[in-house]
Amino acid sequence: MRTRAPHIVLVLSLLISLASYISKAQTADIYGVVTDSLTRQRIPLANVTIIGTGRGAASNNVGFYLIPKMAPGTYEVVVSVLGYIGLARKAILREGQSLELNFELCSASIEVQEVIINAPRKRLETETSTSVHVLEKQDIKMIPVAAQQDLLQSLKILPGIVSTSDVSSRFYVRGGAGDQNLFLFDGIRVYYPFHALGIYSSFNPNVVDKVEVYTGAFPPGFGGRLSSVVNVSTRDGRADGLSGQASINFLSAEAELEGPAFDNSSWLINARKSVSSKTFSNIAGQNIPLSFYDATIKLSTQPGGVKKFDVTFLSSGDNLLSGSKDEPDYSWRNNGIAITGSNLPTGRIFLQWVIFGSVYSADRNAKESRTATSASTSVKHYGLRTTATVYTSQEDLYFFGFEFGFPSMEYKFVNPAGAQQEIASSLVEPLVWARYQSKLGDMQLDAGVHVEVGSLLHGGKPLDEIQPRINLSYPVMGSWRAKSSFGRFTQRMLTVENEDDIVSIFDAWIRVPEGLPTQQADHYVLGLSGNLAEQAFLNLEGYYKHYGSLVVYNRDKLQASDPDYIQGTGKSYGVELTLRSKVAWLDLYGAYSLGWALVDNAGLVYYPRYDRRHHLNLMVAGHPAKGLNATLRWEFGSGFPFSQTVGYFDQPTFTNTLPGQFELDTRVPFMMLGEKNAARLPAYHRLDASISYDIRLLDFDVSAGLNILNVYDSKNLFYFDRITGRRVDMLSFYPSASLTIKY
Structure with a gap:
C-alpha cells in the first residue's frame, strides 16, 4: 500500500487536470475587473450579467469577477451597481479561450x-x-x-x-x-x-x-x-488628478492629499491632529489634558490585467499628560503596515495575499500617584496571509487559505508590594481554512472549516481548534429567506483589566495563562429576512452563544502562590430586529435588541457590566433639497448592572499601634458591596441631530455641518462616586460644528 499511494495520488492528479483541460477546451471563461472610470478605484459587489443566459457573477472585494464554462458564441455582458451608470459590452467567446473583459463605470449623480x-x-x-x-x-x-x-x-x-x-x-x-x-x-x-x-x-x-x-x-x-x-477596507487615491481637502472642527484639524503616482498608480495621504484638549474636557465633563494624531498613507498600483498591489501604512498616537504630580501620565502608540496583492495566476484560481506588521505600545508613568503604579505594555504582530478562490462552475466556489502570524506580548508593571514584574510571551499562530459556496436547488450553502494549527501544536483540543463554520439560506416565500449559521471560535490572548472599571485607560495584552485552556465559544444563529414592501426591508435574528471556556479573575486568591486567573464559562442569547425603509425623501432605520449575558466564575453567576436587556436605535435621514442633509437619531437602552454599596466598616491599618494600644489605631473606612451586579442603573435615552450643506464655490467643494448631541439634555447617569457620593452623568447637551473644503 505504501508503494502504491504516491502512484494513486499522481493518477488522480492527472485525471483531474485532464478533466479540467477537456472542460475548458470545450467552453470559455469571461473574467475581468470593474473600476471607477475617474478614480480607478476597484468596485466590489458589482452585478455582472450575461443577457439571455441567466448567468452572471458579483465582483469580489477587489472588483474581480469570473464567469466560468460559457459555451462559445457572442454575448452581451452588462454591469450595474448603485451609484454608477450601467455599462454593456459585446463579448465573443471562442472554444478553449478565456476572455478578459474589464469595465470602467462612470459615477452617477445620486443623493445620499x-x-x-x-x-x-x-x-x-x-x-x-x-x-x-x-x-x-x-x-x-x-x-x-x-x-x-x-x-x-x-x-x-x-x-x-x-x-x-x-x-x-x-x-x-x-x-x-x-x-x-x-x-x-x-x-x-x-x-x-x-x-x-x-x-x-x-x-x-x-x-x-x-x-x-x-x-x-x-x-x-x-x-x-x-x-x-x-x-x-480603505479606498485608493484618485488616479485622474491631484485632489485635496482640509477640514477643522472643535476637536481636530485634518488635511488630505491624493493623486496619480505613475502609470495606473495612485497615492493617498491623510493626517489628523487634535487642536484643543478643552473639547475633550467639555465632552467628558472633566479636565482631560489629551492630545492625539493619526495618519494613513496608501500607494496603489494596477500594472495591467487584473493585477493589483497596495501598500498601506497606519500610525496613531496619544498623550494624556496631567499637570498634577499626583495623577499618572499616559501615552499610546499604534503603527502598522500592510503590503497586499491580487492576481489570476491560472485560469480559474484568483489569489490574494497580504504581508502585515503591527506594533502597539502603551506607557503609564505613575509619578507620585498613590492609586496607580508605573507600567508599560507592547504587542508586536507580523505575518503573512494568502487566500485562493477557485471558480469551478456557476454554482460552486471554493476558498482556501493560510496565515502565519507571530505575535509577541510584553507587560511590565509594579505590583502592590512595590516589586517590578514582567510577563512576556511569544506565539506562533499558523492557521488554515477551506470554504465552499454552492447553490443546492433553492438552498444556498456556505460551509467550511477553520483550523487553529498553532493551538493544536501547543496541546489544544482538536474539537476546539478544528472549527466548523456553516451558513444556510433558503427561500420561503417571495423575497423572504430563512437563514441559519453555526461557528466555533477560540482565543489565546486577553487584556489585563478590571471588568468593573468604569473607564479603562490602560490595556495590556497577555496570552492565556499556562494551565488554562484556550478560551472557546460556539455561535448559533437563526434568521428571517425579506421585503415588507417595495421600499421596506426587515431582518430578524435570534442568537445563542455558549462560552465553553473563559479566563476570569480568581476571586478566592489569598496567597501570592494562588493563580490570578481561573477557568470560567458563560452564555449569551437574544433577538435582534432591523428595519430599513424609504418614504419620499426620507430614509428610516430602526434596530432593536433584546439580550442576556451571564458569566459563571467558579459558581458565582452574574451579569457582566455590559449586559443590556433592551436596546433601541431609531434614525431618520432627510434630504429635502440638493446638497442639504439632515439626520435625527434617538437611542434608548435599559440600565446596565452594578454592585450596590451596602455598608462600610473601619479597617485597621496597624500603622501606629505596633507596639502600642490597639484602641488608638487610625482606621480607614472599607466599603462593603452587595451581590455582584444585582442592581440596575436607570434607563438611558438621548436624541441627536445633525445637518449639513454641501455647495460648490469657484473650484472648491465646501461642506458645513452642525451636530447637536443630547438635544433635550437628558440626564443619563454614568456612575456614582462611591467615595464622595457625587453623581456623574454622561454627555449633556453638546453642539459642535465642522467645515470641510475640498478641491
Missing part, C-alpha cells in the same frame, strides 16, 4: 438617501448571511457624533452592539467582552483602535471605502477572537 436603504451592494452580502453588516463612507457620515465623525461610534447603531458610555467608542457585541473583537485595517491587526479614553477611534472615516462587521458566526479565515470582526 439612495445609498442607505436600497443598498444592493450591501444586500448581496447580507440577504443570504446572518450577523453581517456592511457600512460605507456615506453611512458613517450620516450619524450624528460629538465634534468629529467617527467610524466606531457609528457602529453603535447596529443591533447587538452596545457601549457602556456615550463618550467612548469601545463596544461589546452580543454579550462578549471588549477584548473579544478583532479589528483589521487593510489586513493590519490593530490591538488598540482607539484614541485615549476610547472617545474616538484611530480610523479616519475619510479614508474608508467600506466596513464589514460580523457580529457572530463569522466565516472561515477570521479567527483568534470570540465575538466579532470589524474589517476595514
Whole structure:
C-alpha cells in the first residue's frame, strides 16, 4: 500500500487536470475587473450579467469577477451597481479561450438617501448571511457624533452592539467582552483602535471605502477572537488628478492629499491632529489634558490585467499628560503596515495575499500617584496571509487559505508590594481554512472549516481548534429567506483589566495563562429576512452563544502562590430586529435588541457590566433639497448592572499601634458591596441631530455641518462616586460644528 499511494495520488492528479483541460477546451471563461472610470478605484459587489443566459457573477472585494464554462458564441455582458451608470459590452467567446473583459463605470449623480436603504451592494452580502453588516463612507457620515465623525461610534447603531458610555467608542457585541473583537485595517491587526479614553477611534472615516462587521458566526479565515470582526477596507487615491481637502472642527484639524503616482498608480495621504484638549474636557465633563494624531498613507498600483498591489501604512498616537504630580501620565502608540496583492495566476484560481506588521505600545508613568503604579505594555504582530478562490462552475466556489502570524506580548508593571514584574510571551499562530459556496436547488450553502494549527501544536483540543463554520439560506416565500449559521471560535490572548472599571485607560495584552485552556465559544444563529414592501426591508435574528471556556479573575486568591486567573464559562442569547425603509425623501432605520449575558466564575453567576436587556436605535435621514442633509437619531437602552454599596466598616491599618494600644489605631473606612451586579442603573435615552450643506464655490467643494448631541439634555447617569457620593452623568447637551473644503 505504501508503494502504491504516491502512484494513486499522481493518477488522480492527472485525471483531474485532464478533466479540467477537456472542460475548458470545450467552453470559455469571461473574467475581468470593474473600476471607477475617474478614480480607478476597484468596485466590489458589482452585478455582472450575461443577457439571455441567466448567468452572471458579483465582483469580489477587489472588483474581480469570473464567469466560468460559457459555451462559445457572442454575448452581451452588462454591469450595474448603485451609484454608477450601467455599462454593456459585446463579448465573443471562442472554444478553449478565456476572455478578459474589464469595465470602467462612470459615477452617477445620486443623493445620499439612495445609498442607505436600497443598498444592493450591501444586500448581496447580507440577504443570504446572518450577523453581517456592511457600512460605507456615506453611512458613517450620516450619524450624528460629538465634534468629529467617527467610524466606531457609528457602529453603535447596529443591533447587538452596545457601549457602556456615550463618550467612548469601545463596544461589546452580543454579550462578549471588549477584548473579544478583532479589528483589521487593510489586513493590519490593530490591538488598540482607539484614541485615549476610547472617545474616538484611530480610523479616519475619510479614508474608508467600506466596513464589514460580523457580529457572530463569522466565516472561515477570521479567527483568534470570540465575538466579532470589524474589517476595514480603505479606498485608493484618485488616479485622474491631484485632489485635496482640509477640514477643522472643535476637536481636530485634518488635511488630505491624493493623486496619480505613475502609470495606473495612485497615492493617498491623510493626517489628523487634535487642536484643543478643552473639547475633550467639555465632552467628558472633566479636565482631560489629551492630545492625539493619526495618519494613513496608501500607494496603489494596477500594472495591467487584473493585477493589483497596495501598500498601506497606519500610525496613531496619544498623550494624556496631567499637570498634577499626583495623577499618572499616559501615552499610546499604534503603527502598522500592510503590503497586499491580487492576481489570476491560472485560469480559474484568483489569489490574494497580504504581508502585515503591527506594533502597539502603551506607557503609564505613575509619578507620585498613590492609586496607580508605573507600567508599560507592547504587542508586536507580523505575518503573512494568502487566500485562493477557485471558480469551478456557476454554482460552486471554493476558498482556501493560510496565515502565519507571530505575535509577541510584553507587560511590565509594579505590583502592590512595590516589586517590578514582567510577563512576556511569544506565539506562533499558523492557521488554515477551506470554504465552499454552492447553490443546492433553492438552498444556498456556505460551509467550511477553520483550523487553529498553532493551538493544536501547543496541546489544544482538536474539537476546539478544528472549527466548523456553516451558513444556510433558503427561500420561503417571495423575497423572504430563512437563514441559519453555526461557528466555533477560540482565543489565546486577553487584556489585563478590571471588568468593573468604569473607564479603562490602560490595556495590556497577555496570552492565556499556562494551565488554562484556550478560551472557546460556539455561535448559533437563526434568521428571517425579506421585503415588507417595495421600499421596506426587515431582518430578524435570534442568537445563542455558549462560552465553553473563559479566563476570569480568581476571586478566592489569598496567597501570592494562588493563580490570578481561573477557568470560567458563560452564555449569551437574544433577538435582534432591523428595519430599513424609504418614504419620499426620507430614509428610516430602526434596530432593536433584546439580550442576556451571564458569566459563571467558579459558581458565582452574574451579569457582566455590559449586559443590556433592551436596546433601541431609531434614525431618520432627510434630504429635502440638493446638497442639504439632515439626520435625527434617538437611542434608548435599559440600565446596565452594578454592585450596590451596602455598608462600610473601619479597617485597621496597624500603622501606629505596633507596639502600642490597639484602641488608638487610625482606621480607614472599607466599603462593603452587595451581590455582584444585582442592581440596575436607570434607563438611558438621548436624541441627536445633525445637518449639513454641501455647495460648490469657484473650484472648491465646501461642506458645513452642525451636530447637536443630547438635544433635550437628558440626564443619563454614568456612575456614582462611591467615595464622595457625587453623581456623574454622561454627555449633556453638546453642539459642535465642522467645515470641510475640498478641491
